[in-house]
């Protein structure tokens with residue numbers, strides 16, 4: 001799914017990327033510009049700001065809760081396809097889809113002990129950054145399982 005998230009829900013934008021969705025984040029566009037961008041790129045605009053959905057509910061959805069988990073729950077309920085992405089498949093910094101690269105590729109870019117525990121790495125060509133499934137991934141996975149259920153009982 002494709003989303004546009006504004007500065008009222010910055011944390012949510014990161015978690016939608018963790019779930020594997022295409023998320024544009026903006027803190028600088030005006031309401032009119034955000035609605036325009038959402039229409040042009042067929043993105044769902046998510047915001048705590050009610051005036052956006054009041055102006056065009058066909059592209060904008062109001063987030064009812066302040067808390068991240070309630071927001072994820074709401075979006076998952078409203079858009080069931082949310083759960084069907086591939087989690088941990090996208091760069092959390094720039095939104096690009098990660099390449100899967102063999103464990104030999106990063107060389108000395110990642111610590112030796114990490115290479116011993118991983119079969120492969122995710123690589124973002126945009127940020128020149130390697131991702132791997134370390135303990136913080138397990139924490140994220142557990143949180144997704146708490147919100148969405150057993151679909152997230154294992155890391156992909």
Ligand SMILES: [Zn+2]
Pocket residue numbers: 091092093094095096124125126127128129
């Ligand atoms: Zn990146």
